[in-house]
Amino acid sequence: MNANQESLIVAAYAKFPVPQGAKLSYGTSGFRADALILESTVFRVGILAALRSLKTQSVIGLMITASHNQVSDNGVKVADPSGGMLTQGWEPFADAIANAATPEELVKLIGEFVKKENISFDGPKQAEILLGRDTRPSGESLLEAAKQGINSIAGSLATDMGLVTTPQLHWIVRARNKGLKATELDYFEQLSSSFRCLIDLIPNGSKSGETGDKLIVDSANGVGAEKLENLKKMLDSLVIEVRNSGEGILNEGVGADYVQKEKVVPEGFGPTDVGIRCASLDGDADRLVYFYVPSDTGNKIVLVDGDKILTLFAIFVKEQLSILDSDDSYHPRLGVVQTAYANGASTDYIKQLGLQVVFTATGVKHLHEEAEKYDIGIYFEANGHGTILFSESFLSWLEIRNSDLSSKSKGSEQQKAALRLLAVSKLINQAVGDALSCLLLVEAILQHMGWSIQKWNELYQDLPSRQLKVKVADRTAVTTANAETVAVKPPGIQEVINAEIAKYPRGRSFIRPSGTEDVIRVYAEASTQEAADSLANSVAKLVDKYLGLGLGGSG
Numbered sequence: 141m142n143a144n145q146e147s148l149i150v151a152a153y154a155k156f157p158v159p160q161g162a163k164l165s166y167g168t169s170g171f172r173a174d175a176l177i178l179e180s181t182v183f184r185v186g187i188l189a190a191l192r193s194l195k196t197q198s199v200i201g202l203m204i205t206a207s208h209n210q211v212s213d214n215g216v217k218v219a220d221p222s223g224g225m226l227t228q229g230w231e232p233f234a235d236a237i238a239n240a241a242t243p244e245e246l247v248k249l250i251g252e253f254v255k256k257e258n259i260s261f262d263g264p265k266q267a268e269i270l271l272g273r274d275t276r277p278s279g280e281s282l283l284e285a286a287k288q289g290i291n292s293i294a295g296s297l298a299t300d301m302g303l304v305t306t307p308q309l310h311w312i313v314r315a316r317n318k319g320l321k322a323t324e325l326d327y328f329e330q331l332s333s334s335f336r337c338l339i340d341l342i343p344n345g346s347k348s349g350e351t352g353d354k355l356i357v358d359s360a361n362g363v364g365a366e367k368l369e370n371l372k373k374m375l376d377s378l379v380i381e382v383r384n385s386g387e388g389i390l391n392e393g394v395g396a397d398y399v400q401k402e403k404v405v406p407e408g409f410g411p412t413d414v415g416i417r418c419a420s421l422d423g424d425a426d427r428l429v430y431f432y433v434p435s436d437t438g439n440k441i442v443l444v445d446g447d448k449i450l451t452l453f454a455i456f457v458k459e460q461l462s463i464l465d466s467d468d469s470y471h472p473r474l475g476v477v478q479t480a481y482a483n484g485a486s487t488d489y490i491k492q493l494g495l496q497v498v499f500t501a502t503g504v505k506h507l508h509e510e511a512e513k514y515d516i517g518i519y520f521e522a523n524g525h526g527t528i529l530f531s532e533s534f535l536s537w538l539e540i541r542n543s544d545l546s547s548k549s550k551g552s553e554q555q556k557a558a559l560r561l562l563a564v565s566k567l568i569n570q571a572v573g574d575a576l577s578c579l580l581l582v583e584a585i586l587q588h589m590g591w592s593i594q595k596w597n598e599l600y601q602d603l604p605s606r607q608l609k610v611k612v613a614d615r616t617a618v619t620t621a622n623a624e625t626v627a628v629k630p631p632g633i634q635e636v637i638n639a640e641i642a643k644y645p646r647g648r649s650f651i652r653p654s655g656t657e658d659v660i661r662v663y664a665e666a667s668t669q670e671a672a673d674s675l676a677n678s679v680a681k682l683v684d685k686y687l688g689l690g691l692g693g694s695g
């Protein structure tokens with residue numbers, strides 16, 4: 141790094157000193173905090189994004205969002221050249237620069253990192269960063285901070301994509317780096333045309349009318365509302381009514397996280413919606429859950445969560461693969477990836493379909509990595525974030541198979557199955573979980589099957605579950621193994637948890653430190669709601685006994 145470059149960073153630093161007393165870390169999905177303390181962090185992430193772009197000689201994305209958090213929070217995360225999450229190897233550097241307390245320290249950290257990573261400032265390509273943000277009012281000033289960070293690396297280009305959903309930005313970054321069409325309009329066109337293709341391929345005589353005419357979407361008062369309105373205009377075989385499109389407060393009593401955790405109707409929904417197919421997006425439209433209102437008394441809903449979306453996708457993909465089943469030697473590997481929060485009934489059901497299920501730690505960066513190991517890898521968190529990944533080699537095989545079939549047996553069932561899978565691979569976001577693209581795939585599959593939301597929900601019955609949070613003195617005192625299902629530390633805690641679990645038929649429970657909040661999360665499942673509640677409470681008490689604020693230490 142030359143002196144000129146150093147002084148550019150030092151000059152920009154003066155506008156963004158790190159706030160006193162704040163300790164920031166690149167958590168489960170980037171930095172998140174009260175927007176008031178984030179400018180300096182976003183400025184530094186701008187620098188990081190520019191360095192990442194120089195290192196990879198590719199276009200990088202920088203998204204300003206705090207997803208489902210309250211409106212006064214904000215956050216920032218980086219999209220890698222593939223469109224996926226920032227490589228985990230760079231997270232420690234992100235933490236270090238976010239907390240650098242003087243310009244000298246910042247310059248020193250950057251200098252060391254540039255050397256270690258062998259980043260050249262005069263490679264053939266200059267840094268190029270695409271910036272996106274959600275609808276939070278703090279987004280504009282944070283965008284400015286990001287630009288200043290990017291511009292403090294000489295020669296960098298920052299392009300403002302305006303208001304976008306998180307998955308749109310990831311999609312655009314991926315498309316740019318693959319040399320594909322990469323505007324927002326291209327995104328809408330690809331989604332709507334592949335959706336149309338799936339609808340056109342619905343078998344004659346399917347009872348698609350039984351799906352129900354209308355879908356009502358709760359947009360969390362977030363960025364998804366406007367985007368869905370735009371997409372809607374390009375779809376003719378789907379009636380969508382968009383609610384919560386900004387008239388209320390972002391994520392307050394609305395949105396996918398609220399609906400999944402509270403299991404009650406979001407604002408703007410009620411007795412007149414009984415039985416109708418409904419869905420909720422989160423604040424940046426990367427999560428999707430479905431639900432319906434079962435009766436006109438009370439505010440309870442029947443939740444159709446990420447696990448059930450996963451199951452629906454798995455059934456459809458498996459069906460197409462078996463229609464396509466060939467006598468040749470290529471047998472695509474289809475795998476499912478879940479976390480410990482997946483409802484046990486969903487895992488049993490998917491295994492019973494004959495599919496392989498693997499578990500990873502919480503956070504899509506872990507699930508995505510595992511799903512990439514298959515020809516077709518389907519991953520979902522119970523909270524509704526997930527997608528289907530298709531390997532390049534499988535897609536090449538599928539293209540060849542399709543042209544083969546189209547010359548030998550055009551219009552055959554086998555060729556239709558090949559075309560459906562190709563359409564799914566274009567509809568579903570290959571970079572990251574995407575509520576809008578998942579929504580269109582759910583809608584296409586329901587029409588294909590002729591299923592109502594009620595019928596879909598009946599695939600299996602969720603085991604009753606309960607999630608709790610416990611405040612502790614130090615959440616890092618808990619460490620886990622086996623995809624977070626076993627607590628290794630503090631010593632002895634897993635044994636007492638096991639003893640509790642043994643008291644409940646179909647009991648299952650685990651604890652883990654949250655990566656986004658300062659709490660220990662407790663999850664419990666059992667054969668009745670009372671039993672799940674009681675198991676969760678007992679385990680929460682054990683956590684408190686071992687690590688609680690009063691006692692501290694490892695008990």
Ligand SMILES: CC(=O)N[C@H]1[C@@H](OP(=O)(O)O)O[C@H](CO)[C@@H](O)[C@@H]1O
Nearest residue numbers: 168169503504521523654655656657
């Ligand atoms: C139980 C749960 O829902 N955990 C969420 C939550 O992570 P925690 O590390 O549990 O705080 O936020 C993550 C980011 O949005 C999401 O990926 C994850 O699924």
Ligand SMILES: [Mg+2]
Nearest residue numbers: 207422424426
């Ligand atoms: Mg989100």
